[in-house]
Amino acid sequence: MKDIYELLNDAKIDDQDIEEMPVTELEKAKVKNTLKQSISKKKKRTGWKTNVIAAAAVIGLTVTTIGLTFPAYAGNIPIIGDIFRFLDNDKTGMYDNYKEFSTEMNLTQESNGIKITVNDAVFDGETVAITYSIDSDRDLGEELTIFDTIDIKGANGMTGSSQISKIDDTHYVGLDRMTPTGLTSENIDVKWKIKNLHLLETEQEIKGNWKFAFSLQATDSQVQLTNQSVEKNGVTVNIEKIAFTPMSFIVHYNQAATQQVQDKWHEAYVELKATDDLGNVYSGDGNGGSGTDFYTMSWSATFGKLDPNATKLIITPHVPFRIHDASNSGGVEITADGEERELPIPTKTGVGKEEFVMEDIVIELEK
């Protein structure tokens, strides 16, 4: 006798005239999340077969934890398989290859009824990217930020960015990118501590203590020294070197401006757009930079994976000049004895904002 699913096998409908509907990453994640819950519920209720699967899962998790030699962490099945892509929402494609080259961590810490899991981490030689998920026993509202401290052994400074996205009332996922400076080793020891969660809508703070420690090894990377520069309107941009990793490429560049520019504008900031000779457009994220003033800076920016067939990389610097006023800028100086003094905004001759595009810098890629 055939059951209904076998009968449906024999009486299949045509799938030609069925219209597909657009689906967002969030919708996919929600369906997967519900399914995983139903499946694990079923596992508890039914017979030996699912027990075997559960046992296999436990063994798998044990191997991961032993491998990391941090047996204090409980394993947790991630809600979303690829958080990198999920947060990018298929828009830029910058993170398409990150999951593949990152290390699956699945380290969970619970505090104050909230579980935080570090899902994946990757170090490309320049920037550490960590994905994490938050599993809470209560609704944390639409917007959330974390207050964290990150300590990377041997680094003398750090820049970073962070984003968190809500999945459902009690689940959130996030991505933190940190670019340490002054590192010499290819192995890094990361200590990540989260002290509290800040709910932006209710201005509420949830205190807790989530601590993670892990080591990462830099992905393979090939560095090409370029030292090519362009100059326009008193601004010079120099592409110093490019590091190619399996999932990204990182452009290191610096900028300088003439005295005339410095007299007229408060800020000259260089952004890079990258394409190649095959017409691929790469999306990138600035990693921050450092320098002596608003005009002379060293930056780095990370872009998505380079097309292996490309022979030339074309980098176009975009330069916005800006004037600071009370609405967009302000600073305080803290003197040695702890007194705060508001910094005056110096007067300049420029007005508002001006932007221009520099000539393309064409880099022949070494193979």
Next chain:
Amino acid sequence: MKSNERNFVKRLQKQKEDALEFVVDTYLPIIKGITHKVLIPLHDQGIIDECINDIFLSIWNNSKKFKGDATDFRKWICTVAKFKAIDHYRKARKEVEFSSVYMDMNADLSAEDEVILLEDQSELVKLINQLEPVERDIFIMKYFLGLKTEEIAKKLGLTNASIDNRVYRGKKKLNKKAASLELGENRV
């Protein structure tokens, strides 16, 4: 190992969760299309979401009953989706003409309910199984998948009159068998 276009059917049948994720990623747009088309008159997003989850869960639980390659799989998952969507529609409109596959949704049901629902389900399927293969397919298409007589005729290469005729005869046959079935009896 990851699931891809070539291996996901096997991995799904081995109950690998990554295969289920692959199926959701690949087929959610078409599943969403099917369920929306059937269920949109109800104006209830909750039922649509529930139905979509139900479809994928049934695919997961019954993956071993599928036979064929990735192209067949797309047709099968569409067929299951249509069947489930119609089933949810009928339930919602309180016009339950056929018992449905409750097996996957029984988390909150008592043991007695489960047994009764399973009986209903298996009895109906048993009855349908007693029909000739062609009649059986016609019944499935007409009552479970809501296809029109013309569509069935085209698919099977028969005339409309012949389909109607077979439906009539099949109904009569089933009626006789169902009537002679005693309470709790499972006659094959």
